[in-house]
Amino acid sequence: MRSEHAVPTMKDVAKEAGVALGTVSKVVNGIPVGESYRLRVEDAIKKLNYQVNSYAQGLKASKTYTVALLIPNTEEPFFASLVYYINLALLKRKYRMLLCSTDFDSAQEQEYVTMAQQNKVDGIIGLTYNPNLQIEENTPFVAIDRSMGTKIPCVASDNFAGGQLAAEKLADLGCTNVAFLRIGSSLDNEPNKRKAGFENGCLSRGLSYEMKVLDDGDSYDEFEYFLSEHIHDGKLSFDGIFCVTDRLAYLIIKTLHRLNLRVPEDVQVIGFDGIRPFQGTDYICSTIVQPVPEIAEMCVNLLLQENISSKPPLVCLPVTYAYGGTTREQDMRQD
Amino acid sequence: MRSEHAVPTMKDVAKEAGVALGTVSKVVNGIPVGESYRLRVEDAIKKLNYQVNSYAQGLKASKTYTVALLIPNTEEPFFASLVYYINLALLKRKYRMLLCSTDFDSAQEQEYVTMAQQNKVDGIIGLTYNPNLQIEENTPFVAIDRSMGTKIPCVASDNFAGGQLAAEKLADLGCTNVAFLRIGSSLDNEPNKRKAGFENGCLSRGLSYEMKVLDDGDSYDEFEYFLSEHIHDGKLSFDGIFCVTDRLAYLIIKTLHRLNLRVPEDVQVIGFDGIRPFQGTDYICSTIVQPVPEIAEMCVNLLLQENISSKPPLVCLPVTYAYGGTTREQDMRQD
DNA sequence: ATAATTTCATGTAACGTTTCATATTATATT
């Protein structure tokens, strides 16, 4: 006994329309077919409410139309934004996304790469921290923010230029004595170029600067010590701070308030990423904005394009500066 | 000519191990098989680096092990959190997620439901706003935050209790004259019960209260007018405000600052959702926290469970209160 | 009017699994 809700197949459509199986396939795939045949098939499709079975297609084509995205989590705003735009770029091309959140865990990253290959994804986009991730030769891979050898293209913001831009902005805003604060992975990744860019900018603009760089395991408290050591008579010796991320900037601003320093009156702060709370129009702090939609589009483009020969090893996309209340451009304008 | 990188199939494994196809299938699926056979197959699998083709499995089983998630976007913190935990709950069960961001657009919601069914997903979890969404009978569906008829289970926080809790907290914190602010869809959805709960709490605690409810299309500015109308001699007539979401609370707090009112000194504010900026430990405001991990787990459970008979029409999960700097529990403790 | 050519629908094979009826081997029973 056939189930009452048996899902119709091409065979059913062919029988209903009185045509051959192959003809139905052609109509479904938009391949030209005699007018009368097309109409009959289209009617039958509507009548039976037929929908193609993408699994059978996938089996036949040995293509899955699925791309895995490896990302530490999907809650931090920058990652959430990447997830959103990459998913969008994939859906636009009729691809779907297998979302793998790795929680910054190397073992889990490897596990997901293996799993992704088991699920026979057509490719992987990865923002990963595992320095010796094993990727199968025949699985297309695009990395975000970290070069993983010449065979794998890497997409990132122009982090060096971003660091430089931050220094230049602080100089334009009247700073003379600035600090660079960083916490996070010391892997050789693209975001770590922000430091060199900032240094470069400080030198070319004659800013005196100090660096405080913490590692992944270090305690955030060291920043508080660092800052309080630079307070004399209630005044901070820096008039500008560049934080490696908006996240850090957010925490530093809180710390500065605890230390009875006002932002931006006593010290101006610039972050990096371009986070806007609740998808609003305002940035959480003055910041160097990463072009997330463009990064997403570029990743998907590189991953799915066929002409492998032309894949560049590193694509750096331009960043911009945005005011977010923690700098003093108003004062500048009043001049 | 066979490609050099031909992907190995069960057939290849069977030949390599010198056993039948069905035996390989059993080993792969963990079905007991003679010791010597198992070992030979396992060796062959390792040697050929065989991985099952989930598309062939899907075709045979007419199961896709894919669940579509319909959600307005993946960037707003509450949604991002749902995406994260639902994805996690699905991966735990070897399911994958087809992420569909609808941008609050009814037409797009319908489009995605249709597309999800074309992709032959095993079910759909949806946080949707389209009041007359067409869902196929045989596609399992679980709704979040909005009842969609008796056949479709709905999972939500206990919004009524949350509203009540907010009123009680404000009363405990010494408020006597409070306001409820809401903006958003006027659909008959679960979150809109926060208002009734709050009202109920105010009545039982003898708080005098006022409500300002705006619709989706309305301008946020009306809140600013509303608040400024209640300022006399620089003092706000409310000493407590309950905002329907943390997002609104965030905006209202900014507005209060613009109106030269201090939070929590002049007026205490409680939000709803439990948003923590940058996945930190601190909440963005004092708030009623939604149990997102539990909501996610419940959705997946309900969607994938076989015994259809026992599906409850509405599951309300308990909320909690969390301090987030915009209320004055310190003052209470100092008593 | 017949032959040559083009056009296009047909239907079978194949994609890589799982399942199930059958065949084979090992074990227990008389």
Added chain:
DNA sequence: AATATAATATGAAACGTTACATGAAATTAT
């Protein structure tokens, strides 16, 4: 020792699609 029974490996069929070789019909050329 010979048969009955249990245990288990085998391999063909089927899932729904696409691609391709085949053949039928229509068109053009002679």
